[in-house]
Amino acid sequence: MTRACEVLAVVGARPNFMKVAPILHAAEGVPSLRFTLAHTGQHYDAALSDQFFRELGMREPDVHLKVGSASHAVQTARILERFEEVLLERRPDLVLVAGDVNSTLGCSLAAVKLGIPVAHVEAGLRSGDRTMPEEINRIVTDSVSDLLLTTSRDADDNLEQEGVPSDLIHFVGNTMIDTLRKFEDAARKRKSCESHGAREGEYALVTLHRPSNVDDEAGLVRVLDLLATLSGRSPVLLPLHPRTEASLARHGLAARLDQLGQVKRLPPLGYLDFLSLMVTARLVLTDSGGVQEETTALGVPCFTLRPSTERPVTVTSGTNLLVSDRIEEQTEAIDAFLSGRLELSAKIPELWDGAAGPRIVRVLEHWSESGRPSRVRP
């Protein structure tokens, strides 16, 4: 019997935990795969990292790179340097990365330069907008990955159009939805809205952190104007991402947010609390990637403050409506929904069935048994 395949999985930032946890769980007790876990520390505080380990029942990381916050170049450079050391010491057979954050990019690059194959969870998503740092991370990671694990058929098409051989592409479904289905009942029972003074089905849940919306003053002012209009029609719960909070302070706009009646500002929430607020929200307003998918899986109407999305299936089959950065268009869409002129309903996308983690484990087992092919050493 061949020895077990050593897989080094990587997490680094908030959206990674929900995507990787189901794979670690599905691999438990599978003798041909031995997983270890590296945390880059891209997100390092309790609110964006530690509590997710507890809530999702994830094993403690075996390695912690502690890279912390920095510019994109510095953070990626630190990840490259520190992860290379880990790879040289541990020599895994495969590195597994997820999503589109700097840890995804840095760890996949470090691995491929040492001839270590890479599996990319959530491969092939493309917004077509190269001003998004995440889009660059997606393109580069996919171009060096050996196993491209996709969440939707459009992602397969994108990869094929970019010349990725089709035998490297595996449509496995969405592990973030595995996590959602696992915790959905507990989240419903939790009724977190009540502890934040809101009633089921009567509030808007808002989460914004993309640089295009929150980094410069003009973007923030647009967001505040929209919140002013929205809060005139509905109570708003706003868990603030640290990036958004820092930017509001930097531009002297925090007081303006506090003056908005009906907007309740909250800290970044744990997974269960946030999921609980999503399931009973009347609508969600976001620029998050993952939240567009979760609202589609839950059938909760979602307004996305972005001109494009890398997750088109949430628009074509889901509840997601992209609203431009023009305030008139945003308020018209939300007004149409609140006054019943617009309905947003969902058909659950293919393979978003809660079983993507086990499918990924089967792909890895098969890869391991069939000679562990790699694009580096064909």
Ligand code: UDP
């Ligand atoms: N999320 C959370 N607490 C919050 C806001 C979001 O647990 O206060 C969860 C959300 O349910 C989803 C993930 O974080 O599972 C999305 O992460 P984020 O929006 O930071 O990243 P993106 O998906 O935009 O890359």
